[in-house]
Amino acid sequence: xxxxxxxLSQQLRPRTDLIRCYSVEVQNQKETNPEKEKKRKVIExxxxxxxxxxxxxxxxxxxxxxxxxxxLNSVSARRKxxxxxxxxxxxxxxxxxxxxxxxxxxxxxxxxRREKEKDMHIVYGLNRNSIFLKIYExxxxxxxxxxxxxxxxxxxxxxxxxxxxxxxxxxxxxNCAKQLCYTFAMNRLHDxxxxxxxxxxxxxxxxxxxxxxxxxxxxxxxxxPLNVHKESFMDLFDKDKLVYLTPHCRNELIExxxxxxxxxxxxxxxxxxxxxxxxxxxxxxxxxxKLPLERFLHWGIGGKSLAINQIVEILLDVRAKNDWExxxxxxxxxxxxxxxxxxxxxxIKGAQDFKTKSxxxxxxxxxxxxxxxxxxxxxxxxxxxxxxxxxxxxxxxxERKHFEKYFNLETWGNQLKKKNNxxxx
Amino acid sequence: xxxxxxxxxxxxxxxxxxxIRIRTDVFDKLLTQNPSEINWELFRNNLLKSNITINSxxxxxxxxxxxxxxxxxxxxxxxxxxxxxxCLKINDGTISKLIRLYFNRITTDxxxxxxxxxxxxxxxxxxxxxxxxxxxxxxxxxxxxxxxTREWMRCFEYFEKMKxxxxxxxxxxxxxxxxxxxxxxxxxxxxxxxxxxxxxxIIPRMSFFLTWFQxxxxxxxxxxxxxxxxxxxxxxxxxxxxxxxxxxxRKVFNVSLVTINRTGxxxxxxxxxxxxxxxxxxxxxxxxxFFDTILxxxxxxxxxxxxxxxxxxxxxxxxxxxxxxxxxxxxxxxxGDKLSVRQYAKNLSQxxxxxxNNNQKCLVIGRKHMKNWPRNDMAYIRENAFLFLVEDLSHxxxxxxxxxxxxxxxxxxxxxDLLRQHSHLLNNKLKQIFRRWQQEHQYQLLTIxxxxxxxxxxxxxxxxxxHKVKSTWHLPFTNENQKLAIQTFNLPTSxxxxxxx
Numbered sequence: 001x002x003x004x005x006x007x008l009s010q011q012l013r014p015r016t017d018l019i020r021c022y023s024v025e026v027q028n029q030k031e032t033n034p035e036k037e038k039k040r041k042v043i044e045x046x047x048x049x050x051x052x053x054x055x056x057x058x059x060x061x062x063x064x065x066x067x068x069x070x071x072l073n074s075v076s077a078r079r080k081x082x083x084x085x086x087x088x089x090x091x092x093x094x095x096x097x098x099x100x101x102x103x104x105x106x107x108x109x110x111x112x113r114r115e116k117e118k119d120m121h122i123v124y125g126l127n128r129n130s131i132f133l134k135i136y137e138x139x140x141x142x143x144x145x146x147x148x149x150x151x152x153x154x155x156x157x158x159x160x161x162x163x164x165x166x167x168x169x170x171x172x173x174x175n176c177a178k179q180l181c182y183t184f185a186m187n188r189l190h191d192x193x194x195x196x197x198x199x200x201x202x203x204x205x206x207x208x209x210x211x212x213x214x215x216x217x218x219x220x221x222x223x224x225p226l227n228v229h230k231e232s233f234m235d236l237f238d239k240d241k242l243v244y245l246t247p248h249c250r251n252e253l254i255e256x257x258x259x260x261x262x263x264x265x266x267x268x269x270x271x272x273x274x275x276x277x278x279x280x281x282x283x284x285x286x287x288x289x290k291l292p293l294e295r296f297l298h299w300g301i302g303g304k305s306l307a308i309n310q311i312v313e314i315l316l317d318v319r320a321k322n323d324w325e326x327x328x329x330x331x332x333x334x335x336x337x338x339x340x341x342x343x344x345x346x347x348i349k350g351a352q353d354f355k356t357k358s359x360x361x362x363x364x365x366x367x368x369x370x371x372x373x374x375x376x377x378x379x380x381x382x383x384x385x386x387x388x389x390x391x392x393x394x395x396x397x398x399e400r401k402h403f404e405k406y407f408n409l410e411t412w413g414n415q416l417k418k419k420n421n422x423x424x425x
Numbered sequence: 426x427x428x429x430x431x432x433x434x435x436x437x438x439x440x441x442x443x444x445i446r447i448r449t450d451v452f453d454k455l456l457t458q459n460p461s462e463i464n465w466e467l468f469r470n471n472l473l474k475s476n477i478t479i480n481s482x483x484x485x486x487x488x489x490x491x492x493x494x495x496x497x498x499x500x501x502x503x504x505x506x507x508x509x510x511x512c513l514k515i516n517d518g519t520i521s522k523l524i525r526l527y528f529n530r531i532t533t534d535x536x537x538x539x540x541x542x543x544x545x546x547x548x549x550x551x552x553x554x555x556x557x558x559x560x561x562x563x564x565x566x567x568x569x570x571x572x573x574t575r576e577w578m579r580c581f582e583y584f585e586k587m588k589x590x591x592x593x594x595x596x597x598x599x600x601x602x603x604x605x606x607x608x609x610x611x612x613x614x615x616x617x618x619x620x621x622x623x624x625x626x627i628i629p630r631m632s633f634f635l636t637w638f639q640x641x642x643x644x645x646x647x648x649x650x651x652x653x654x655x656x657x658x659x660x661x662x663x664x665x666x667x668x669x670x671x672x673x674x675r676k677v678f679n680v681s682l683v684t685i686n687r688t689g690x691x692x693x694x695x696x697x698x699x700x701x702x703x704x705x706x707x708x709x710x711x712x713x714x715f716f717d718t719i720l721x722x723x724x725x726x727x728x729x730x731x732x733x734x735x736x737x738x739x740x741x742x743x744x745x746x747x748x749x750x751x752x753x754x755x756x757x758x759x760x761g762d763k764l765s766v767r768q769y770a771k772n773l774s775q776x777x778x779x780x781x782n783n784n785q786k787c788l789v790i791g792r793k794h795m796k797n798w799p800r801n802d803m804a805y806i807r808e809n810a811f812l813f814l815v816e817d818l819s820h821x822x823x824x825x826x827x828x829x830x831x832x833x834x835x836x837x838x839x840x841x842d843l844l845r846q847h848s849h850l851l852n853n854k855l856k857q858i859f860r861r862w863q864q865e866h867q868y869q870l871l872t873i874x875x876x877x878x879x880x881x882x883x884x885x886x887x888x889x890x891x892h893k894v895k896s897t898w899h900l901p902f903t904n905e906n907q908k909l910a911i912q913t914f915n916l917p918t919s920x921x922x923x924x925x926x
Binding site: 041042045046048049050051052053054056073075093248249250274275276278279280282283 | 477482559561590726817
């Protein structure tokens with residue numbers, strides 16, 4: 001409540017700091033260290049030779065990339081990083097090319113549609129006619145943020161422990177920052193979000209902290225709905241309520257307790273497999289638990305490690321529905337599971353999840369209510385179309401069929417039809 | 426959001442274009458041609474157009490590097506002549522590749538270098554070494570090139586330069602200089618380099634050992650010096666070169682190719698190979714290192730906790746020495762980890778029984794959850810062996826190693842785990858000592874059959890590296906890979922028995 005009051009008072013005041021909060025300033029530091037200057041020269045020479053030898057090297061380096069190269073000590077590490085930058089550049093070029101191709105295609109389709117519109121009586125379609133009011137993105141944002149501010153007052157707390165930066169490599173730390181960003185986003189989208197607390201977060205000296213601040217520049221604004229602490233969770237919360245979630249312990253979390261404060265360690269451990277979070281929990285003498293991954297899932301070959309955002313999503317679903325099986329099946333990547341041994345019900349469940357994830361997610365009930373109307377509407381449309389074409393429609397691809405449940409997209413000029421017309425003529 | 430989902434409709438025909446990859450079939454055709462007949466201008470221009478990653482800076486070195494497989498030096502030289510005649514600039518990267526190609530050609534031929542080639546190489550080396558600052562790959566190429574010529578002493582300048590650049594020279598760079606030093610009879614330089622390499626943990630290439638043996642065919646003392654070096658570093662030679670080595674050593678020794686089985690008896694000289702001998706100081710050093718630096722040093726909560734360490738130290742001081750130390754859970758789970766608790770307890774008690782029947786005093790290390798196992802089996806273990814249970818969340822392997830090393834050189838360990846993850850943390854010399862100790866003292870449980878009799882894999886009780894007994898040398902070989910390897914736990918596939926004449 002106090003926090004809310006603070007927010008309100010802050011918002012009523014004229015804002016001066018908001019103007020530059022969306023751009024992160026890049027400090028212009030001049031290199032005064034002679035050793036670094038020498039190394040820079042060595043690296044530039046190395047780059048030259050690598051280009052001459054035909055290795056994979058990007059055509060140009062940005063300032064930040066050069067800084068990162070200076071931090072790498074061995075030649076092979078530099079080579080790997082440069083090869084990575086090269087592949088990034090190539091994908092960028094490819095994407096650009098593809099974008100142009102798509103532009104041309106779209107223009108063609110638009111023209112086609114315009115021609116057709118001349119003959120037709122009324123054109124239906126999303127960007128012509130709709131019975132819905134458009135909901136703007138700002139409205140949605142406000143609604144989501146409101147959910148979070150409510151969660152900050154009444155919801156269960158969840159702590160993310162960001163103190164593992166020293167145990168990660170640079171790349172792992174960057175991945176970790178991205179996952180922390182996703183964690184916040186997924187929590188925001190959920191119906192019953194947690195009150196998230198990012199503890200031990202140092203945004204000045206650590207790689208992951210810096211990167212996270214880059215991803216969310218407005219993180220420290222007073223009205224931003226996220227709790228960020230420099231302090232440890234031991235100083236902030238009641239010790240008896242804390243439960244550290246670590247995969248190395250032996251106690252499975254089967255009964256989800258709504259009063260406990262769970263802690264998730266923000267660590268990406270691709271390289272080292274040491275039980276660091278376990279050691280930390282032991283040191284502070286906290287209760288420990290792990291997710292019941294083996295109890296509910298049949299795992300395939302490979303690691304059982306999950307991303308931070310996946311763990312938080314699982315916890316969100318378990319908290320809302322109290323069903324470990326569905327939560328785990330929904331959020332654990334399906335490539336990690338043993339496929340043949342999944343029973344039939346799982347298969348169907350999973351398949352549906354997969355579909356709804358990749359396509360539009362609209363509750364079916366909405367259309368079922370007006371199903372009769374829609375039927376009539378479709379019939380009429382079909383008749384007008386048949387009158388226009390008086391020909392059979394070509395078989396549609398799978399993707400289309402899926403969409404047809406919700407919308408009829410025939411008014412959109414599509415190439416298949418055009419081809420068919422041409423063939424018949 | 427809406428817009429992004431609808432735009433997906435259009436990306437249906439997404440196909441990544443791979444125009445980055447260079448086509449190899451173009452080069453395959455090129456390499457079979459006669460070098461004087463190739464139209465280089467056409468070829469070069471076509472190559473430049475074919476791929477966006479190929480440009481005027483790297484096209485030369487790409488063409489030359491394609492000649493590496495099979496060392497097509499004449500084709501590369503004809504290309505260089507074409508570049509010269511067209512007044513195109515040849516950059517440093519290309520020249521360094523060309524020098525490498527010269528090196529490959531001459532080493533694969535195995536002939537003496539001609540004076541013309543020698544002059545060419547020196548000329549190329551000079552042309553890229555004029556600059557003050559030099560890049561590490563270029564320095565390595567120069568060393569490779571110069572090591573073939575009369576100016577090979579200049580290589581050491583470039584070693585110094587590489588040190589300044591903080592780049593470690595590769596094993597082939599060192600080996601080519603070693604080979605040249607051997608041929609020029611400069612042993613002082615060679616041994617100095619070898620010492621430098623062992624300090625940096627770089628293993629010399631097989632080509633060096635072969636030239637050494639061939640060069641000193643008649644000098645027994647020098648051959649033995651090198652054999653001692655191999656033995657000291659525990660190197661295994663590749664089996665592919667066994668015949669060449671046999672020929673080289675034939676003049677000094679009576680050489681015979683043998684295979685030695687687990688009994689350790691050589692069929693040629695009928696000697697029994699000696700066991701591993703380690704000093705008592707080495708044991709205590711290993712034990713303290715395992716406990717103080719690996720288990721405790723960085724974070725004692727990581728693998729155990731402080732109370733437990735204290736308790737275990739007191740326990741070992743009171744009860745040591747033992748005849749063997751058993752990894753309780755490793756033995757219990759040896760038939761699979763999805764059995765009943767009763768089966769686990771039975772497995773363990775059978776193993777303890779085996780040791781009791783042999784009148785041995787043993788220590789069993791387990792975890793605290795073993796307290797819930799069937800009472801009569803656990804009671805049997807408690808009565809007939811010492812039992813130490815660590816916390817459920819601690820690493821039991823390190824306690825096992827510490828107890829075994831602390832109790833003396835005769836103690837064995839009983840576990841199937843090869844303890845690689847722990848030996849990995851030791852430094853190079855200690856790793857070797859640990860491996861040798863482990864090779865002689867680790868017993869492994871193979872199975873327990875139906876009538877509860879246990880079958881044990883016993884350790885190999887003789888040295889697995891090159892060694893000398895009574896003026897007879899035994900030299901092990903592996904077929905694992907082409908390079909030289911450091912010894913493993915496996916039996917070497919074949920040996921050379923070198924008897925004195």
